[in-house]
Amino acid sequence: PPSDADEPASAARDALRRVFGYESFRDGQREIIEHVVGGGDALVLMPTGGGKSLCYQIPALVRPGTGVVVSPLIALMQDQVDALRALGVRADFLNSTQDPGQRATVEALFLAGELDLLYLAPERLRLPATASLLDRGKISLFAIDEAHCVAQWGHDFRPDYLELSTLRERWPEVPRIALTATATPATHTEITNRLGLADARHFVADFDRPNITYRIVPKKEPKRQLLDLLRAEHAGDAGIVYCLSRSSVDQTADFLVSNGIAALPYHAGLDAQVRAEHQSRFLREDGLVMVATIAFGMGIDKPDVRFVAHLDLPKSVEGYYQETGRAGRDGLASTAWLAYGLSDVVQLRKMIDTSGGDAAHRRRQSVHLDAMLALCETVECRRVGLLAYFGQEGASPCGNCDTCLTPPETWDGTVAAQKLLSAVLRLARERRQKFGAGHLVDILLGRATQKVTQFEHQTLTVFGVGTELNESQWRGVVRQVLARGLLAVEGEHGTLVLTDTSADVLRGTRRVQMRRDPERPARSAARSGS
Numbered sequence: 397p398p399s400d401a402d403e404p405a406s407a408a409r410d411a412l413r414r415v416f417g418y419e420s421f422r423d424g425q426r427e428i429i430e431h432v433v434g435g436g437d438a439l440v441l442m443p444t445g446g447g448k449s450l451c452y453q454i455p456a457l458v459r460p461g462t463g464v465v466v467s468p469l470i471a472l473m474q475d476q477v478d479a480l481r482a483l484g485v486r487a488d489f490l491n492s493t494q495d496p497g498q499r500a501t502v503e504a505l506f507l508a509g510e511l512d513l514l515y516l517a518p519e520r521l522r523l524p525a526t527a528s529l530l531d532r533g534k535i536s537l538f539a540i541d542e543a544h545c546v547a548q549w550g551h552d553f554r555p556d557y558l559e560l561s562t563l564r565e566r567w568p569e570v571p572r573i574a575l576t577a578t579a580t581p582a583t584h585t586e587i588t589n590r591l592g593l594a595d596a597r598h599f600v601a602d603f604d605r606p607n608i609t610y611r612i613v614p615k616k617e618p619k620r621q622l623l624d625l626l627r628a629e630h631a632g633d634a635g636i637v638y639c640l641s642r643s644s645v646d647q648t649a650d651f652l653v654s655n656g657i658a659a660l661p662y663h664a665g666l667d668a669q670v671r672a673e674h675q676s677r678f679l680r681e682d683g684l685v686m687v688a689t690i691a692f693g694m695g696i697d698k699p700d701v702r703f704v705a706h707l708d709l710p711k712s713v714e715g716y717y718q719e720t721g722r723a724g725r726d727g728l729a730s731t732a733w734l735a736y737g738l739s740d741v742v743q744l745r746k747m748i749d750t751s752g753g754d755a756a757h758r759r760r761q762s763v764h765l766d767a768m769l770a771l772c773e774t775v776e777c778r779r780v781g782l783l784a785y786f787g788q789e790g791a792s793p794c795g796n797c798d799t800c801l802t803p804p805e806t807w808d809g810t811v812a813a814q815k816l817l818s819a820v821l822r823l824a825r826e827r828r829q830k831f832g833a834g835h836l837v838d839i840l841l842g843r844a845t846q847k848v849t850q851f852e853h854q855t856l857t858v859f860g861v862g863t864e865l866n867e868s869q870w871r872g873v874v875r876q877v878l879a880r881g882l883l884a885v886e887g888e889h890g891t892l893v894l895t896d897t898s899a900d901v902l903r904g905t906r907r908v909q910m911r912r913d914p915e916r917p918a919r920s921a922a923r924s925g926s
């Protein structure tokens with residue numbers, strides 16, 4: 397028989413095999429589980445798909461009492477509980493979707509000590525009734541899932557999570573385990589401070605997902621580019637396509653279906669029943685493509701998602717990493733593909749500028765977007781950039797991302813940037829008028845459009861000084877100059893304005909090295925090329 401010292405470990409291994417049917421722990425899981433089973437506090441930073449759930453589920457089974465899981469994913473609680481019950485775990489939940497009778501039943505089970513796990517929506521903790529309920533039962537541990545939601549600095553802040561800071565004072569003897577897939581140093585620090593986890597053990601997993609190939613391409617005809625990718629590399633594969641708006645979800649799904657791809661839409665504007673049906677078909681059937689807003693995917697566990705495609709720029713690297721992390725959970729080769737263009741940059745900047753909230757909030761969103769743009773425009777290994785962002789400095793180039801596989805050509809774009817910035821400077825003098833990127837490019841190319849003649853912009857010295865580049869090249873220049881903060885977008889009209897650093901370029905004290913966008917061969921030429 398095992399010695400006393402081995403007991404928690406063997407009980408945990410036993411639960412892993414007997415309840416969950418797995419042979420062995422994954423990297424990191426055993427240590428975390430033994431620590432929590434032993435009553436210690438823990439902060440777990442582990443990428444999506446890493447296996448965080450077992451880290452609190454097994455200790456909850458091994459320790460006496462009920463494990464209380466705080467999760468913002470109310471829509472998924474029923475599924476999570478059903479999945480656990482199917483394994484014979486006594487699980488239930490309390491949230492606003494239940495009627496008082498249902499809640500009373502769950503509360504009685506908890507008080508009778510007949511629950512291994514109780515999922516709780518964070519807003520319930522604010523209710524005095526909940527605290528008193530928890531006081532009267534026996535709690536084995538608190539698990540705080542999606543712990544980054546407590547971080548105001550993060551990308552997914554939920555005010556209700558601030559309430560969780562009281563857990564420690566109120567139930568000092570109950571171990572707490574906080575878990576998240578977001579691990580930027582800033583978020584890590586904020587979770588630690590807000591949840592009082594300075595004395596907890598911190599488990600930081602390797603965030604690399606080596607089986608995912610990251611690719612970021614300039615957006616031209618996004619739906620067509622996506623179709624080409626699916627046909628060439630992912631025929632018959634299951635995947636997720638993310639779009640920013642509901643209407644582009646619908647249009648993209650229609651487009652794929654009309655081109656013979658089995659695709660389903662998913663967004664908050666669809667009927668709850670339709671959404672549920674699409675989600676369950678995606679999970680159960682092979683080779684379906686889910687076209688969705690970011691409302692889809694949190695907590696979705698499908699191991700063989702072969703690609704995640706973004707047709708619009710994500711708002712933050714955290715979001716991007718979490719979404720792309722849904723590809724290849726089974727460890728097999730998978731693709732994360734993103735198409736982004738100038739209009740994305742302008743649109744997101746506008747959204748930030750016109751969003752409510754305080755200046756500090758807008759500033760944070762803007763920092764998040766800048767980091768995302770830097771990742772898009774980098775000429776270095778994407779993975780090195782991603783890992784550095786999450787605090788893993790000094791990785792070597794991966795050999796499995798687009799910049800490693802086809803190193804981008806660069807060119808000295810200083811003169812082009814100067815021309816663009818001086819055009820912005822000239823237009824800025826017409827204070828009452830607001831001009832966006834399209835008009836600027838028309839001026840640089842010397843096009844006498846209606847708007848150009850209306851404002852007599854053909855008389856500007858910069859009119860027609862940029863004919864060495866074509867329209868798409870100019871849009872690339874604007875994009876990259878924006879991405880580097882040498883130019884900014886302002887207000888609801890997407891007006892381009894100079895920044896503090898623009899002067900360095902105009903004066904010639906700062907050179908601007910640019911990434912050359914690949915020129916896409918005309919489709920007919922590509923076809924007849926064989």
Ligand code: ADP
Nearest residue numbers: 418420421422443444445446447448449450697
């Ligand atoms: P996360 O919450 O970190 O995104 P999950 O807890 O959902 O990840 O786990 C991802 C997948 O890995 C699930 O299908 C889970 O059942 C599986 N898994 C977790 N731990 C193990 C293990 N030790 N052995 C085999 N599969 C595991």
Ligand code: ZN
Nearest residue numbers: 777794797800
């Ligand atoms: Zn690389």
